[in-house]
Amino acid sequence: MREKILEVIDSGSSQGWLMIDHNYTVIYANESICQWLAQEQVDFIGSSLCDVIQQQKKHPISGQLHSPLIETMKVGKELIRRECYLSVQGRNKWFLTNTYLIAGEAGKLEYVLADYVDIDRYKKIEANLDNINLSIIRSFAEAIGARDSYTKEHSEGVAELMLELAQYMRMGQHIVGRVYLAGLVHDIGKIGIPEHILNKPGRLTAEEFAIIQQHSAIGASILANINGFEDIARAVRHHHERFDGSGYPEGLSGLEIPLFSRMLAVCDTFDAMTSARCYRQSYPPGEAFAEIRRCSGSQFDPAISKAFIEMMYYRQADKKLKL
Ligand SMILES: [Fe+2]
Known part of the structure; x- marks a missing residue:
């Protein structure tokens, strides 16, 4: 079986190929993968993959194990189009990989084969673009802070809650990053609201309230000018919609409201209630939870x-916080 498969693989292919047995010993490595990983083919074949690749460490961004081959052998499940970050003797590279289970004569899993396509160049371009976007967002957050320090702190609080919620909801790593950014800029439109209304300590008149309400549409139009920020601009536009359709600016209801906006609505309320303002003290977290429960289905998804x-319950259990 193993020989048949190796016959099929073209060792001159620009794609990389690696095969390990159940002891994680490399039994096949073509020239391309050896070159990429700076290994001599004769030394690499027969050595343990664990010795060559830092497979036990997780990548700080993707959170995945470095070796899909080892993961496949351990879990017994093939991986499709998995991005992986290989780190070998100080050289780091991104690959796109598929893994294949190969059973022996008795039908038992004996080998795992993987193909590798070099995507390092694209990942570096992508990381660079993300850094540029993050700098723009940071500048916006600073611009809010220069006018209104509460909104800056509140935005950071909401962004952290959004990040934790997205991770809890098992969203993909890239989406988690977008959700965090949406939290950071959700109130960016307050830049366009007159200061005496924004920081008015007493009750707002109906007219002043209508002006404050414009901040979500103003924020969306600021962000809509940035390429690649369409999803975040949409999230910001609709973060004051209510699940029952009684919110603003468009009165969207239920699942018509973008997912990021439905998440923002909950995180925004929790952070606002648990933060002190110049005109009132903060509410205890228990009261904020009661409010979220009470408005579930009307204001919130x-x-x-x-x-x-x-x-938050699991966070309490982890950090022993008294809610
Ligand atoms: Fe808002």
Whole structure:
């Protein structure tokens, strides 16, 4: 079986190929993968993959093990189009890989084969673009802070809650990053609201309230000018919509409201209630939870409210916080 498969693989292919047995010993490596990993083919074949690749460490961004081959052998499940970051003797590279289970004569899993396509160049371009976007967002956050320090702190608080919620909801790593950015800029439109209304300590008149409400649409139009920020601009535009359709600016309801906006609604309320303002003290977290439960289905998406409360419950258990 093994020989048949190796016959099929073209060792001159620009794609990399690696095969290990159940002891993680490399039994096949073509020239391309050896070159990429700076290994001599004769030394690499027969050595343990664990000795060559830092497979036990997780990549700080993707959180994945460095070796899909080892993961496949351990879990017994093939991986499709998995991005992986190989780190060998100080050289680091991104690959796109598929893994294949190969059973022996008795039908037992004996080998795992993987193909590798070099995507390092594209990943570096992508990382660079993300850094540029992050710098723009940071500048916006600073611009808010220069006018209104509460909104800056509140935005950072909401961004952290959004990040935790997205992780709890098992969103992909890239989406988690977008969710965090949406939290950081959700109130960016307050830049366009007159200061005497924004920081008015007493009750707002109906007219002043209508002006404040414009901040979500103003924020969306600021962000819509940045390439690649369409999803975040949409999230910001709709972060004051209510699940029952009674919010603003468009009165969207239920799942018509973008997912990031439904998440923002819950995180925004929790952070606002648990932060002190010049005209009132902060509410205890228990009261904020009661409010989220009470408004589940009217103001908030019930599934998101439930996930948020569960996430905070586990956070309490982890950090021994008294809620
Ligand atoms: Fe807002």
